Amino acid sequence: MLSINAHTRLCAVIGNPVEHSLSPAIHNAAFQKLGLNYVYLAFRVESLSGAVAGMRALGNLRGFSVTIPHKVSIIPLLDEIDPTARLIGSVNTIVVEQGKLIGSNTDASGALRALKEGRAMLKGQRVLMVGSGGAARAIAFALAMEPPPIRIEGLTILGILDDERRTLAADVRTKTSLRVEEGPMTDEALRETMRDSQVLIHCTPVGMHPKVKDSCVPAKFLEPHLTVMDIVYNPLDTQLLKDAKAAGCRTIRGIEMFLHQAIGQFELWTGQKAPADVMRAVLESSFSR
């Protein structure tokens, strides 16, 4: 039985909606596994300024996961922002440290960790990113912030939203020294870029439950030299990942990115190494394959 007392520390996800968040299940399982006196809840938040005032005033609050629609607008309300989170312009994690609110972005670090644990080679490689939304932005800056000796050679962004895609590419070029190309997501552009890239990261919602047969990457362009990561994690094995596996590619499931952003949060809040296997098991039990 979980023993809660006057010293129990609270973490929570804030967003709107949060009712379907898996974060309480993952983090509570991890706290219990390590016997840490923490609980993790979910708070639907409309007034961000009120929520932030509460974070400062209510003792025993230790940390927050920040999700849609608050990841960008919370930044000016915090006391310190980690440099990568500041470049990305979005925060998914808050640590409450002696009344100070410190923002960081473990979507970015989690994506890198998922790629590395999935044995994707990054150093000197060319990466193709499909999509240019919030997740793409976090991953692009995570890749760009790696120190040059282990950094990728170049990034190509293909997407259907011209303004968003061009803005992301320009931001990464301006704020970092990474070589970035971009263009509309046509079959022709996909085919050519996939031939020249070693890593493909799919960052759009296409293929997510219930439209599980969809994929924006034609199966015929997938070749064994590619490592393919999908940010979609429901279902666990998307159509894209099935196609990639069938084509002989190395694959990394979206659940790994979700898992590693949660691990990053857990370790920031507790200072302890997260029990990854327990957390992965909770996630896997929540989705169909």
Place this chain on the structure above:
Amino acid sequence: MLSINAHTRLCAVIGNPVEHSLSPAIHNAAFQKLGLNYVYLAFRVESLSGAVAGMRALGNLRGFSVTIPHKVSIIPLLDEIDPTARLIGSVNTIVVEQGKLIGSNTDASGALRALKEGRAMLKGQRVLMVGSGGAARAIAFALAMEPPPIRIEGLTILGILDDERRTLAADVRTKTSLRVEEGPMTDEALRETMRDSQVLIHCTPVGMHPKVKDSCVPAKFLEPHLTVMDIVYNPLDTQLLKDAKAAGCRTIRGIEMFLHQAIGQFELWTGQKAPADVMRAVLESSFSR
């Protein structure tokens, strides 16, 4: 195992300090007994306005226990105040109802309930209250707010702080129709009032751990016609209660008042009848006899 998920509702005590609060243990045991999806934590709070902003903004917050030093100063920050709590001028309970903060005082209702469950006759009786602090104030108004057909005949307040005692007596006289007398706590006054009263309520901290041999009521004045309630609950059986039992009085332990204020809170937050036995057992296991 307590299952916490995105729908779990949070209650907490706010005060300063709160590290030794028993409320988390009592309320969590009660939530678990009834299988309610709630947790109860303790938050040390310095900035009350920030805490209140957080209560409004963080979804899934359901209720708060308010303790020293915030019971009085929180009143202007709330949206609605129960009439008894407003008369007393202090709130120990907040219910968050669709974003509105509603304050009430279960110290008052809990004291009445402890007296009644302890089979103290109140209707038409004379009550002696020793002490004039916050607890005395809550109990005095609770007694005064009972409807006249079942109300006590009169209240005498004896205490050592002249200003506090006179203010309390004047407040009760002005705001209610209860007959109230007051005076300094001398042996002579105690002896005379105890002879004429049927109920004695001890509302000072005298006798609290570690000074467990102390009592401000001389044992020789205790007679079998008295029902004696002590607000001190650590130790469970104070010197006063031991003396009263030896003199043949009916006795009501402070733990019963503490228990019933918690029961009142639990029922306001959950709408369910509280499991009093489970809550009492948690309390009893926390103190020596």
